[in-house]
Amino acid sequence: MQLALSAEDEAFRAEMREFFTTQVPDDIRAAVIEGRELSKEQIAGSMKVLDEHDLAAPHWPEEWGGRGWSDLRRHIYLDEMQAAGCPVPLAFNTSMIGPVLAQFGSQEQKERFLAKTRNCEIWWSQGFSEPDAGSDLASLRTTAVKDGDDWVVNGQKTWTTLGQYGDWIFTLVRTNPEVKKQAGISMLLIDMTSPGLEVRPIELIDGGHEVNEVWFEDVRVPGENLVGEEGQGWTIAKFLLGNERVGVAPVGAIKRHLARLKELNGERIGAEPRLAARVAELENELLALELTALRVVAHSSEGEPHPASSVLKLKGTVLQQAVSELGVDLAGPASLASGAGDGTALPDWTPHTAPTYLNLRKASIYGGSNEVQRQIIARTILGL
Amino acid sequence: MDFTYDDEQESLRDAVRGLLGKAYSDFEQRRQTTKEDPGFSEKTWRQMAEMGLLGLPFSEDDGGVGAGPVEIGIVCQEIGRVIAPEPYLPVVVLAGGLVQACGTPEQRAEVLGGIASGEQVVAFAHDEPGSRWAPAASGVTASESDGSWTLTGTKEPVVAGERADALVVTAALPGGGTGAFLVQGADAERTGYATYDGGRAARVVLDGTAATPLGEPGTDLTASIGTVLDIGRIMAGNIALGAMQTALRSTTEYLKSRKQFGVTLNTFQALTFRSADMYISLELASSMVQWATMVIESGDADAVRVAAARCGVQVSRSSRHIGQEAIQLHGGIGMTAEYSVGSYTAVLTMLDHLLGDGDHHVDVLAAGVLDHGSLDPLAMA
């Protein structure tokens, strides 16, 4: 056991800090730090900057732009990125479809998509969930039927995050209704400008538009856009969802959020022991989470998702939500003024707090709900 | 001690439920209503006036009905059940409550009569940038010259402040203490905006704005403002109680109808137990709200202050628990503006921070824990 970073890793950390705080545009970082919504251009723009320095997808195979870093370095990279307020690269691109294509894609698909996926020239959406296939993803009903070399897709996806920006959508479709649910699923890459594909907005409780329905009516998809084999979709989806063990919990972003709340409310926290105690509890829980993340990272064997990822996902979302709840409480009566806009007489950080709190309720629902995570812990770790 | 309603109270509840249920039990109605200014239905507001609800707490001499807190609580619970967006709490309970407590007979007749008839929406302009639920005002100051009063400073957020025909504004008095003033809505510079619960609030800027002192000019009204806020807290608890009931019912109904893995979600004990915990939270809140509502009747300001804090802590804890779990147990659908349950959570969050959150109330109580050995509900007020 050893607590300190090696001199090399320490130097790496300094290098990352220097990069993220100087190379990523200040307006983008300010938007992240202040919790404002980012535009498509800001998200894609920061990915472009990262990619120019080979920092958009360091965990990919080196052949496709990865860096061959240790998991510890990836952790440091993500931590410094989030601490600096650099937007985390679009997960759909770098954490989901990129690794999938690198692992399961054809040579043509790799050449066609991977570089543009890394620098966000292509914005990917994730088309998994359907109205009746949420936690029970395998019961999805969107169909793809072979017609000559093409697939013809019909059905509906939902909850598609930022689908309004999407250029392409990676989609789980039912290609064989005859076999066991999981075995009849395939993954298709679908150009979102295809005739018959329609994106419809869903308004969320914070008033924002970040998710969509995506409808498919006789959408023709070239056969070459099948990922892996026909019927391999479920295996690929499991790889995609369980692929991450680094960066599962946005520890850096939560720490930054809490540190900012402390900074903005230092006087009160200093004067009110109950408030200070609440902050201390949160910081301690965050430390326990981060240490667990580091411990899991240090022990993971290549390729295999560590089951403790579920601990990170679950506890990470709980703490993310708890810090946002603290934000509303600190704002107090000013939190009501969510629509106040620029001219407000209230501190300018306060109007965001309640919508952010409400919005982050999503974190324990998507990406495998916290109930699903508990089930994974109970079954695969505890053998129940 | 009796926690049941008498026949008249039952029929009041049925009448209010009929009126508001008709307006909003279809959640889409609420959604459409809150999309447009003023964020509530003028028609429903008028109907509430016709039913006597807007004058319920005021004496008959002042154009009201002279009903007690239990009746007001019934109205508030029914508002909460359908999260009706009408500004009953700020207008009737807070602004009206302060005029009732402090106004001259003429002011009471005029302002309360106007509220009761539905002709006047009167907002309560008390919160200021930097203030945290205290009864005193400091950001808006009052000055007097030759018997005329003016106000200067900013109030924000003021619920229903833009729509209001008149405002009850609290302000620091030249001789110390806090007074309350009547200001014509049109005389103040108001910037309205939507709030995340579907309501409306405003920034109200006063700059040498003409104002009429409420009651005897120059009198420190801090204590009365405090009591009105305490009554408001208990009534906010009643609204929250109604909202929690519906949030829990929506959740249990959803668990019985939503299918995943070929079965309805209530097959999973992990979820039904969580609903049972929500029910426990609801029952505890219900007891505290009903008890605190009855304490108001005692008319003892200290007792009301403590009851508001005790009820406030429990309602805050319960409404966070129920609001958060209601969304979680629904999954993605709970996050949408189109489906009702997320809006219930938003309203519960708003109520929790409007007049004091749970930790604020704990602070009030913590200051007094050594004053007694143990608590006896039968001996409190």
Ligand SMILES: Cc1cc2nc3c(=O)[nH]c(=O)nc-3n(C[C@H](O)[C@H](O)[C@H](O)COP(=O)(O)OP(=O)(O)OC[C@H]3O[C@@H](n4cnc5c(N)ncnc54)[C@H](O)[C@@H]3O)c2cc1C
């Ligand atoms: C903001 C947001 C963004 C999203 N973005 C995307 C996206 O980009 N692409 C995409 O494909 N999907 C996306 N999703 C969908 C997300 O993955 C699903 O919401 C999630 O899988 C849950 O499914 P559901 O909403 O249908 O809830 P349900 O599966 O109906 O679950 C309802 C509740 O029951 C619980 N539950 C379900 N089954 C069990 C069980 N067996 N045991 C115990 N509890 C259970 C759940 O945990 C939840 O609490 C997003 C969702 C949200 C809210």
Ligand SMILES: Cc1cc2nc3c(=O)[nH]c(=O)nc-3n(C[C@H](O)[C@H](O)[C@H](O)COP(=O)(O)OP(=O)(O)OC[C@H]3O[C@@H](n4cnc5c(N)ncnc54)[C@H](O)[C@@H]3O)c2cc1C
């Ligand atoms: C100090 C003490 C004094 C007692 N005194 C008496 C006495 O005077 N007379 C007497 O008759 N008995 C007595 N009992 C026994 C007591 O009633 C039993 O312990 C109790 O009924 C639980 O049974 P069990 O211990 O066999 O646990 P189990 O029934 O085996 O339960 C183990 C755990 O599983 C949970 N569980 C069980 N079934 C379910 C389910 N369907 N869903 C979810 N969770 C479940 C339980 O809640 C518990 O947490 C006493 C027990 C204790 C500890």
